[in-house]
Amino acid sequence: MPGVPGGNMPHCPPAHGEDRHQLNSPGDKIQYAIGVEVARNFKNQGLDLDLEMVAKGMRDGLSGGELLVSEKELRSILISVQSDIRRRQSLVKQGAAGDRKP
Incomplete structure (x- = not known):
C-alpha cells in the first residue's frame, strides 16, 4: 500500500497447475471464495499489501490473543x-x- 511500510503484494500468480491446493469440501470452497473476494476488494481499492502481514493480522484477530x-x-x-x-x-x-x- 502506498505510504505504508512493507506494502508489497505479489503481482505474479502461480502458473496454471502450480498451486497444489485442492477444494475438497464445501468449507474449502467457501473459504477460498472469501479469500478471492477480499483480495479483489484490496486490489480495487488500490491497496498494495504484504500478504504475510495480512495473514498474521487475520490469525491474531481470530485467535483473540495479543495484537502487535x-x-x-x-x-x-x-x-x-x-x-x-x-x-x-x-x-x-x-x-x-x-x-x-x-
Whole structure:
C-alpha cells in the first residue's frame, strides 16, 4: 500500500497447475471464495499489501490473543487508510468528470 511500510503484494500468480491446493469440501470452497473476494476488494481499492502481514493480522484477530498494536493504534491506522482510499477515489472521480467536460 502506498505510504505504508512493507506494502508489497505479489503481482505474479502461480502458473496454471502450480498451486497444489485442492477444494475438497464445501468449507474449502467457501473459504477460498472469501479469500478471492477480499483480495479483489484490496486490489480495487488500490491497496498494495504484504500478504504475510495480512495473514498474521487475520490469525491474531481470530485467535483473540495479543495484537502487535494497541486497539487505539489499530483504529487510528484503519481510519487513516480509509481516509486515504476515499481521497484517492475522489481524485479518480474528479479526473473522470474532468475528462467528460467539452
